[in-house]
Amino acid sequence: MADLLLVEDEANARRILSLGLELQGHRVTACGSVAEAEASMRATPFDVVLTDLRMDGHDAGLEVIAICRQLQPAARVLLLTAYASAETAVAAMKQGAYDYLTKPVSGEELAAAVERALFDVAGSHASTSSAGGEEEDGSENTLIGHSDAMRRVRDRLQRAAKSTFTVLISGESGTGKELAARYVHAASARSKGVFVPVHCGAIPEGLFESELFGHRRGAFTGAEFDRVGLIEAAAGGTLFLDEIGEMPLPAQVKLLRALQERRIRRVGDDCERDVDIRVIAATNRDLEAEVRRGTFREDLFFRLNVVPVHMPALRQRREDIPELARAIVRRWSEGRVRLSEPCLTRLMTLPFMGNVRELENLLQRMLALSDSQELDIALLDEMYSGLHSAPQVSLQSLHDDGVSLDAWLEASERQMIDQALMKTGGNITRAAEELGVSFRSLRYRLKKSGLDGDQE
Known part of the structure; x- marks a missing residue:
């Protein structure tokens, strides 16, 4: 809250x-x-x-x-x-x-923007009060952790910030790819310019061109006024294309041309406009595999992948978990609650397939259900087992229940989707992140399951 x-x-x-x-x-x-x-x-x-x-x-x-x-x-x-x-x-x-x-603005879009802002606030607060009392500049305030993996990431990002080349940040969901992009922007010569995040997985396929490039009034039904696209809005600053792997192929073609020529044309316009932008893209997909499958353009991949940066999974930098956990609890409890040492030790043993996002969600649950000023290991085990308990199934149980594997998988999928939507208050973008799938994938599954997939 x-x-x-x-x-x-x-x-x-x-x-x-x-x-x-x-x-x-x-x-x-x-x-x-x-x-x-x-x-x-x-x-x-x-x-x-x-x-x-x-x-x-x-x-x-x-x-x-x-x-x-x-x-x-x-x-x-x-x-x-x-x-x-x-x-x-x-x-x-x-x-x-x-x-x-x-x-x-849709409720989902507004909720996602607020969550991004809150996560940025949390990272900033946590860094300024982190253990060791190290002074850090504003560009480092959102990257918590002193593991070798995070030191290497910061070094690569600092080098990227000194150049004007495009950066491609890869990593699993929840590893902090947008925070890394903001780090580069803040440490670059464009830090006084704007940082414009574009979440490619949340843009309906038919609106990509208008959203990115803008449009002229009357260009299509519903275009009641001139609209500046997100690329043009980022002029003088940094354009962050999050989950670039979700971008449809027709939009990839137009984006490639814009990156090559630094010029854009609004939908329905006769003239082109120069744009001065620095592009940072992020993905949780293997784009090289997507190129081989023909779902991502090879020329765009090479245009984006000039400076590659990989964000490590949380389980690959376990020594950062105590620092991150303390920062999250301090932020959400306003400094009133602490974590016990046994609890911190136990956190370091958990797999956290959802990475920092899963860690934050787990700690928020503990804070919500605890009246104590110290979160202990008993509550942690209870919350974690509740989040990760899974129903057991066997071939015999399928026979006994008289259901097929397809029917069981469909019912399990629907149950998981229901739980994710309840957990996120119906926010499809956040529910997709909780489930580890793309926005479009979840929308498809919602329609297939007969659930309400019309929320925007």
Whole structure:
């Protein structure tokens, strides 16, 4: 649970957004003006501030960003705007906005953006108070760990930051690929520019071109105004293409041309525009295998894979687990709860196939169900066994129950999907991460199982 400030002058939108965020388990303070936002920030600390751009007929959201930087510099600001202006987006990011979302924004998209911002806050807080008292610059604040594996990663990322070449970050889900991308951006000559994350697995296939390149008004049904694409919005800064392996082939062709020529054309436009961007991509797939299968373009792979960086799995750097665990517990308990030494020792023995994301989820469960100021090993074993207990099946049990293997697998899949959706409050993106599958794969499984797959 986090403390969020929502600044939105339209009452209905304020109620809807507040409800959606509260259903995600957050505490929301909603206000309708810059003055109310300033009063709230003077009275209460917030983790994330969400503000509309246009209020009272002007770009009041930029004022909220400035006030937040002054009163609560540790908070992350998300800008909500129905006016897709590259100039405004760049100005907002330069003034301190963490990210921006274009209205209308889906509940899933908003929840995912808030989670990313909270994870960034947690990493920053944890690093500044990490054991050993080492002083680190802002570019290192989100990469916790002093294992040999993490030292090698930081060294590679520092070298990448000194160049302008594209970077391809690989690694399993939950290993911190976006944090690594932000590390490179913050340590690079483009650190004063914007960092624009694009989550390729969450963009519907038919909207890729419009989302990336933008469109002109009237270019297609529903294009009621000119829209700046995410590539153009990243001008002067860094474009982060997360889960690049999810990008459909037609979009790969257009992206390759944009990277080669540093020029783009909006959908429905007659002219091309120069773009000055640095691209960092990430994937949890084996892109070389995807190239062999024909699902990823070889020329795009080589264009992206100039500086390869592999994020190690958590089980490959077990010595970092105590530091990470302490940081997570300190963040979510606001420093009121600690982990016992036996508990830390036990954490280092667990496989954590979901990596840092699984570790954080496990510790959040423990915090939610404990009234003690110390989390002990008994609670850890109870929570972990509850999360990872699996039903046993045998050939004889299939015969006894009169079901086929396909029927049993289908029922098990549906049960797992139900559990993931319940755990994430219906958030499909997060549920896919919990299950270790792509967004599109989960949407397909939802439709196949007859579950509600229309949530966006």
